[in-house]
Amino acid sequence: QLSTSFYSSSCPNLLSTIKPVVQSAISAEKRMGASLLRLFFHDCFVNGCDGSILLDDTSSFTGEKNALPNKGSARGFDVVDKIKTAVEKACPGVVSCADILAVAARDSVAILGGPTWNVKLGRRDARTASQSAANNNIPAPTSSLGNLISMFSAKGLSTKDMVALSGSHTIGQARCTTFRAHVYNETNIDSSFAKSRQSNCPRTSRQGDNNLAPLDLQTPTAFDNSYFKNLVNKKGLLHSDQELFNSGSTDSQVTTYSTSAGTFSSDFAAAMIKMGDISPLTGSSGEVRKNCRKTN
Numbered sequence: 001q002l003s004t005s006f007y008s009s010s011c012p013n014l015l016s017t018i019k020p021v022v023q024s025a026i027s028a029e030k031r032m033g034a035s036l037l038r039l040f041f042h043d044c045f046v047n048g049c050d051g052s053i054l055l056d057d058t059s060s061f062t063g064e065k066n067a068l069p070n071k072g073s074a075r076g077f078d079v080v081d082k083i084k085t086a087v088e089k090a091c092p093g094v095v096s097c098a099d100i101l102a103v104a105a106r107d108s109v110a111i112l113g114g115p116t117w118n119v120k121l122g123r124r125d126a127r128t129a130s131q132s133a134a135n136n137n138i139p140a141p142t143s144s145l146g147n148l149i150s151m152f153s154a155k156g157l158s159t160k161d162m163v164a165l166s167g168s169h170t171i172g173q174a175r176c177t178t179f180r181a182h183v184y185n186e187t188n189i190d191s192s193f194a195k196s197r198q199s200n201c202p203r204t205s206r207q208g209d210n211n212l213a214p215l216d217l218q219t220p221t222a223f224d225n226s227y228f229k230n231l232v233n234k235k236g237l238l239h240s241d242q243e244l245f246n247s248g249s250t251d252s253q254v255t256t257y258s259t260s261a262g263t264f265s266s267d268f269a270a271a272m273i274k275m276g277d278i279s280p281l282t283g284s285s286g287e288v289r290k291n292c293r294k295t296n
């Protein structure tokens with residue numbers, strides 16, 4: 001059972017130890033807030049919020065970092081290491097890497113101007129990771145609305161949670177390979193927006209695959225509701241983004257968020273708390289890693 005006071009006696013300064021490290025990473029590179037938020041999502045969706053995504057591959061161990069949704073894409077591991085070093089100095093051997101991800105995600109959203117919430121803590125770290133679970137449980141950008149709804153439902157998250165959490169794409173960047181088909185081949189996209197995204201994403205595959213574009217064309221480093229305004233204007237970057245507003249069951253929620261930043265903020269915070277509750281290891285399960293990249 002997770003609790004907001006889990007470390008109140010064992011590491012009373014935990015939150016004030018983490019926040020400045022996140023703050024300085026974001027000051028150095030604004031995108032880092034997005035990258036840290038995404039790490040938490042990619043951890044929680046793969047066998048729960050257990051720090052599994054942080055384990056490095058070795059000659060005898062294959063983890064999640066090279067799974068398709070993460071390879072060449074997931075980033076911020078060095079910042080997690082910096083946080084862990086600061087936390088180990090303050091409270092040696094006490095705080096899990098899984099909890100560090102939960103706090104870093106919360107702080108990132110708040111620092112970029114989004115809502116904040118009380119983070120539940122007490123997760124422990126996995127001794128294993130699963131590349132196949134990472135490949136199978138993290139939704140692809142080609143997903144249909146039905147796929148998205150069922151993949152979130154498989155994690156105990158509602159359609160409403162899914163739409164709110166997708167609002168994370170109000171910050172951060174995506175590679176050409178993830179949006180090429182949407183901007184060249186699809187019709188549910190604003191044509192001038194499609195053209196402008198084509199200009200830095202060659203049609204031919206393998207060319208410019210890693211060229212970046214902002215997920216939110218308006219305010220890519222501010223956590224606001226402009227992602228939903230884009231969707232209403234058919235300016236979603238990923239196929240999966242535009243699926244949320246494509247004459248289906250989630251159109252009305254997208255419209256609500258596009259006009260009410262406050263409703264988005266409170267629904268987003270509630271959904272992040274729910275996502276953070278996905279099958280944590282607690283009690284004496286798992287371990288508290290000394291180094292987030294390897295098991296003890």
Ligand code: HEM
Nearest residue numbers: 034035038041073139140141165168172173174175178240
């Ligand atoms: C609804 C299903 C989702 C799909 C299909 C999806 C897909 C993607 C893709 C393809 C990218 C670009 C990756 C790249 O090109 O390297 C991305 C980036 C991102 N995603 Fe999602 N995502 C989803 C939900 C979420 C959720 C629930 C969160 C957080 C709670 C999230 C947070 C982010 C962030 C912040 C970025 C930018 C990362 C950066 O700039 O480093 N996404 N997502």
Ligand SMILES: [Ca+2]
Nearest residue numbers: 043046048052
């Ligand atoms: Ca995990």
Ligand SMILES: [Ca+2]
Nearest residue numbers: 170216219222
């Ligand atoms: Ca934004």
